[in-house]
Amino acid sequence: MIRVDKVRKRYGDVVAVDDLTFEVRPGIVTGFLGPNGSGKSTTMRMIIGLDAPTSGAVTVNGKAYRRHVAPLREVGALLEARSIHPGRSARNHLISLAATTGISPARVDEVLGMVGLSEVASKRTKGFSLGMGQRLGIAAALLGDPATIILDEPTNGLDPEGILWVRHLLKRLAAQGRTVLVSSHLMAEMSLTADHLIIIGKGKMLADVSVAEFTRRSALDLVYLRSPATVRLAELLARPGVTITPVGSDRLEIGGLGSDVIGDIAAEHGLPIHELTPHQASLEEAFMDMTRDSVEYHTTNEPATVGASA
Amino acid sequence: MSNQTSSTIDLIVPEMAPDAMAGVRVTQARVFRSEWIKFRTLRSSWLLLAVAFGSLATIGIAVNWSTILDFAHMDARELSHFNALDDSMVGFQLTQLAVGVLGILIIAGEYSTGMIRSSLAAVPNRLPMLWAKTVLVAALTFVVSVPASLITFFGSQRVLSSHHLQTSWSAPNVPRTVLGVALYLTVVAVMGVALGALIRNIAGAIATFVGIMLVLPGIAGSLPPTWADRINPYLPPTAGQALLAFRADTRVMLPWNGFALFVAYTVGLLGIAAFMLKRKDA
Numbered sequence: 001m002i003r004v005d006k007v008r009k010r011y012g013d014v015v016a017v018d019d020l021t022f023e024v025r026p027g028i029v030t031g032f033l034g035p036n037g038s039g040k041s042t043t044m045r046m047i048i049g050l051d052a053p054t055s056g057a058v059t060v061n062g063k064a065y066r067r068h069v070a071p072l073r074e075v076g077a078l079l080e081a082r083s084i085h086p087g088r089s090a091r092n093h094l095i096s097l098a099a100t101t102g103i104s105p106a107r108v109d110e111v112l113g114m115v116g117l118s119e120v121a122s123k124r125t126k127g128f129s130l131g132m133g134q135r136l137g138i139a140a141a142l143l144g145d146p147a148t149i150i151l152d153e154p155t156n157g158l159d160p161e162g163i164l165w166v167r168h169l170l171k172r173l174a175a176q177g178r179t180v181l182v183s184s185h186l187m188a189e190m191s192l193t194a195d196h197l198i199i200i201g202k203g204k205m206l207a208d209v210s211v212a213e214f215t216r217r218s219a220l221d222l223v224y225l226r227s228p229a230t231v232r233l234a235e236l237l238a239r240p241g242v243t244i245t246p247v248g249s250d251r252l253e254i255g256g257l258g259s260d261v262i263g264d265i266a267a268e269h270g271l272p273i274h275e276l277t278p279h280q281a282s283l284e285e286a287f288m289d290m291t292r293d294s295v296e297y298h299t300t301n302e303p304a305t306v307g308a309s310a
Numbered sequence: 311m312s313n314q315t316s317s318t319i320d321l322i323v324p325e326m327a328p329d330a331m332a333g334v335r336v337t338q339a340r341v342f343r344s345e346w347i348k349f350r351t352l353r354s355s356w357l358l359l360a361v362a363f364g365s366l367a368t369i370g371i372a373v374n375w376s377t378i379l380d381f382a383h384m385d386a387r388e389l390s391h392f393n394a395l396d397d398s399m400v401g402f403q404l405t406q407l408a409v410g411v412l413g414i415l416i417i418a419g420e421y422s423t424g425m426i427r428s429s430l431a432a433v434p435n436r437l438p439m440l441w442a443k444t445v446l447v448a449a450l451t452f453v454v455s456v457p458a459s460l461i462t463f464f465g466s467q468r469v470l471s472s473h474h475l476q477t478s479w480s481a482p483n484v485p486r487t488v489l490g491v492a493l494y495l496t497v498v499a500v501m502g503v504a505l506g507a508l509i510r511n512i513a514g515a516i517a518t519f520v521g522i523m524l525v526l527p528g529i530a531g532s533l534p535p536t537w538a539d540r541i542n543p544y545l546p547p548t549a550g551q552a553l554l555a556f557r558a559d560t561r562v563m564l565p566w567n568g569f570a571l572f573v574a575y576t577v578g579l580l581g582i583a584a585f586m587l588k589r590k591d592a
Binding site for chain 2: 045048049050051052065066069070071072073077079080082083084085086087088089092093095096097099100101102103140144145176
């Protein structure tokens, strides 16, 4: 259980985290979403005490992280991937961390096996790919068999197979009853992995909702339809609250009706349908709508105005 | 390097056996052990220790060897200024750079690579890590410097004995100077740790170290003599090296007073480093 209570973090003039309050519960995967620079990493650093909040408090299992007698048993963290000395082997890296807390070398070999790095354990990490570095970071996070696991963008640099592995791993960890907080700037990734979402922008809380609730709230109900009978179908589907936008000659974009209803209506009238697709990108769009105002760096085409005053 | 490791990946997340968890907690002794593991698993550590040992053990002997080879050209005045002890221990000038860098690397190296995040996540109280690094660097420096000092001293006397220029262990101030080199180097290494922790950047810390230990006395030496004599004795390197002065020199502090001041500077710096480490974001 992680509790972030009215936390504010300022770096000079920049407010990185602004009055953030939330709880991360055990047994589920909680996705921590926000555009780049929204304060996700800063919040995660504050959870394990690397940064101190300017005001407010962060506790893990009821205490500040640094007050635990065996911090690695409480929280395992993967922050920026390269938190390793490249001249040291993967195994020695983990053994040195384990030694601080009296965790046995046998446990090190166990987690190395778990992340699939046993064969390269004695190699210096200098030659590791980004993905191998991430795996080593995950191994370090699991070292103390912690009740709480926080991972900052764990799928960065992983190949599709690796991404799938992380997704299953997170669900597995949550199913074991652990508290799992995982950050991402990609809604699509989180909608597949997380059960609950904490969405922030410019350091402020934007939403603290379950994925199901977020989906329900933000569903645009858009369905793509491809058919040689778009004109006839458009007539049949037209009703109050439904928007129908023709795309080209054989496609419709339908809002306000589920794909099942559309399919049934077409079948009733014996009209052919070649494709009927609920719009999957709607979550990503809803997320981007939500965070649009809080994106750190907008792209802009406006030329810079040169100030000239007398 | 191959990334084909996925065949061995499974989704079993092993939990620790309950008996393996008994007594799992951070202690100062364990943090020290962790620092020792970190130290001995990096090549640069051993390289610097080897440079420290080699420079201290051999440079004095080589210098004295050259004196013997040049003996025929030395006049009476040169011979009267010849100091068998100073020339034997002169290697410490280079050794202090090696052990200073050793101290700097043990902590600034972690900031440069990002390792510090892993270290502080494991030991979020932070200070046990700094103390462990300090004790480790001091102990290693001392353990390497004592035999190297003895080797250069006795080796040099053996070389010098061919022309009867040698001094002996029982001569006044000799044990204090020879073992003083090891003590001085130990404190220099701790100063490296303090600077590394404060500056958090290898290049910046080394530049500061060289500035304090090598450049400062040179600048003070360029001042008018009355000023120089008032400032120079109290500069960290001059004060520390007072312990190595084999004959009374009115321009430096008394040996143990000077060394005590040098220790005080270093402890002060380490205290500031500890305060900042605890206070600042990692």
